[in-house]
Amino acid sequence: MQPQIGTILRSKSMRSAAFNTGPDFHLLDHIAPLAASLNIPLITTEELNTTLAKRYYPQVNLRYMPDLEFKLGEIAQEFDTLYECKYWSPHLKSMFSQLYNKEIELIFCPHGQSDKGYKAPLLAPYATQDKVLIYGQLMIEMLKELDVWNKLSNYKVVGNYRLQFYQKHKSFYDNLAEKEIFSKFASKKPILLYAPTWRDADQATSFFNHGAKVISQLPTNWNLIIKLHPLLEQRDPGQFYSIAALVDKKPNAQLVQEFPPIYPILSKTDVYLGDYSSVGYDFLSFARPMFFFSNENRSRLHNCGQTLDPTKDIYSQIDTKNHYKDAQKKLYNLAFS
Incomplete structure (x- = not known):
């Protein structure tokens, strides 16, 4: 049995806090469970994120600080260790030291396991963090392959x-998702859950090339949930809305946007369809059928399911029998051991 994270991260100083700064509310499903499990406050800076955190993570001791940049002195006085799902800037550590004579430990918490980072140096900033949290052996292997591990x-x-x-x-979460x-x-x-990633530096998303087909080809014998990465809308609003509007013509399809918790959705998902999103790694624990849209990017995850041919009808290729249970179990254990 895996030990609880509170035991793993227990330290002599419990003067710690977690942060969700900026508009990235999808990060709540990574930082809020951490804060709740460690019994430390979660500090947010945006009104929407605060509202979502109150609704979906009531277990958390929440603090709303929209003027956080003016309260660094208070932060330095109250806390010794800070967690966030964004890379910490090295100059922030220097600022705490020079302005407040305080050496604060800045810990980076990853926001999901994925295979992204080989095409663009997305994981390089791991080397600049005081400490990084790592899910398991797979992330260690990736950091070694990317020549980052020895720099941690x-x-x-x-x-x-x-x-x-x-x-x-x-x-609590199952009831919330049901409602x-x-x-x-x-x-x-x-x-069927379709969970595409966003258009990052790896150009890994399938949504703009195949999202319209996923919706328009949907037959009546499936219910479709599209779990959208918020950056799809923020970075490409015109193209995003032209595809998302197709859902209005399909009564058995719905878009899920401002619902951060992923596991209560995965729990009732029969078949997963994705690309390079970290949600695919989350779904491995359920050992159910997985299908993927692929490009030239490297992916261990895609060995745990079938890659679809986008030139053919999508749903005719989907099999509700899982032929990849052994591969899924092996990769899950590697990723989260």
């Missing part, structure tokens, strides 16, 4: 603490 200052292997958090509060998502379908049918 410090790290801690934490396993899949988000799944532990969901399992602890399963009834806000699953009950909106007119009838009970197999659930």
Whole structure:
């Protein structure tokens, strides 16, 4: 059994805080379970994120600080260790030291395991952090392959603490997902979850090339959930809305945007369809059928399911039998050991 993250990260000083700065509310599903599990405050800077955190993570001691940049002195006085799902800038550590005579440990918390980072140096900033949290052996292997591992200052292997958090509060989250998502379908049918990533430096998203087909080809014997990465809309609004509007013509399809928790959705998903999103790694724990849109990018995850031919009807290629259970179990253990 995997130890609890509170045991893994226990230290002599419990003067710690977690942060969700800026508009990236999708990071709440990574930083809020961490804050709740460590019993430390979560500090937010945006009104929407604060509202979502109150609704979806009531277990967290939440503090809203829209003027955080003017309260660094208070932060330095109250805390010794800070966690965030964004890379810490080295100048912030210098600022705390020079202005407030305080050596604060700045810890980076990753926001999902994926295969991204080989085409663009997305993981290079790991080397500039005081400490990084690492899910398991797979991330260590990736950092070695990318020539980053030997440059790390410090790290801690934490396993899949988000799944532990969901399992602890399963009834609460399952009821929430039923009320806000699953009950909106007119009838009970197999659930297909399409969870595309965003258009990052790796150009890994499938949404703009194949999202319209996923929606328009949807047959009546499936219910479709599209779990959207918020940066799809923020970075490419025109193209995003032209595709998302197709859902209005499909009563058995719905877009899910401002619902950060992923595990209560995965729990009721029968088949997963994705690309290079970290949600695919989250889904491995359920050992159910997985399908992918692929490009030339390297991916270990795609060995755990079938790659679709986008020139053919999508749904005719989907099999509800899982032929990849052994591969899924092996990769899950590697990723979150």
